[in-house]
Amino acid sequence: MKSKRMATWLSSAVLMLAAGFTQAAEKPIVFAVAAEPYPPFTVKGGNGQWSGFEVDLIHKLCEGMKAECQIKEVAWDGIIPSLLAKKIDVIFSSMSVTDEREKQIAFSRAYYDSLLGVAGPKGSEVEISPAGLKGKLIGVQISTVSANYLKKYYENIADLKYYDTQESANADLIAGRIDYMMADDTAIAMMVKTPEASGLAHIASVPYDPIIGRGVGAGLRKEDTALKARLDKAIGELLVSKDYDDLSQHYFGLSVSPCKRGDTPAFVSKTCDSPYQQVAQKTE
Structure with a gap:
């Protein structure tokens, strides 16, 4: 019995160790911000380090996903081509979710809304x-x-x-x-x-128009469904946290949280009063 228990323990230890190696070997998720600063969302300091609302969100999301992440700057007009060429994994740079962009890439759920x-x-x-x-x-x-x-x-x-x-x-x-x-x-x-x-x-x-989009989301490759699922969950949890409210108030003095939409995951319960969503719902 003792030898059987020892064998079971050793087997479990090997699985845990293997899982540890797998996690350690996982490649960092590369988040891209536009090389052109967009205060207060992204600000580049004299030391070359990035800060701002979206940079803070990236750090919080990576904590939530328990993932190692890197931030890379990419020229705005080349940011989608860089994603498609697999030079980056996620666009996180105030990109509105629009039908035109969805022809090329996928989006996470919205992480902020703006008129x-x-x-x-x-x-x-x-x-x-x-x-x-x-x-x-x-x-x-x-x-x-x-x-x-x-x-x-x-x-x-x-x-x-x-x-x-x-x-x-x-x-x-x-x-x-x-x-x-x-x-x-x-x-x-x-x-x-x-x-x-x-x-x-x-x-x-500006009056609501479909060209304006459905909030701001993270851009991903369409085939990266597992990463999208992880990111959607992390964004949903962050949106209802005190951390999100604190960051929103710190940078803007108001809430920029996106409204709860019909396709919003059930674990997000609070509603939002985005003027865009109110107008969009009336025009649909």
Whole structure:
């Protein structure tokens, strides 16, 4: 009996040791952020280290998945090609979930939600319509939902100026070289808080449109279903945690949590009051 128990113990020990080696041998998950900083979501310090809301979320998610992770910067316009070429594993860089992007890649469940808005001189008003934007010089970052929206509806109505980075668009608006700038509400909110942008304000919200997408999610290869399942679970658990609320308040002073949607996993119970989702539900 003793020898049988010893054999059983040794067998279990070998399995545990093998599992340990398997876990240790698992490759790090490579998360990509856009090389172009997008404060306060991603900020690159003088030492080359990244920080910001999304970087903090990456660390929390990797803790939740008990996974070793790396952060790699990739130029925004090459970030999807890098994913498809298997140079990275996850895009985690304020990428909105849209039908067009889903033709190429898969997405995790949304980890934050944001409206689109327009920034301009404080005290000014603008109507998001052909009449309101006709002939106006509007700045926008390339390859973004904002750029897609403007190109679809206002390319032949307004004068559109495209920028490689959000910071460049902000700088031109601050300097008065463009009339308005379109971006995520959260990015605008952070910009107008800076001393150099004291003369600017969020002056209009963009009406919901399907091109805007269904929140912001992590981009993955379609075949990486196991990684998507792990990430979805970790995001769902993080969204209902105090950690998420604390990070959201720290960076934005408000909640950017996505609304509970019809396809949301059952373990997420709290609802959210995203204006986009309210409008989207009314128009469906």
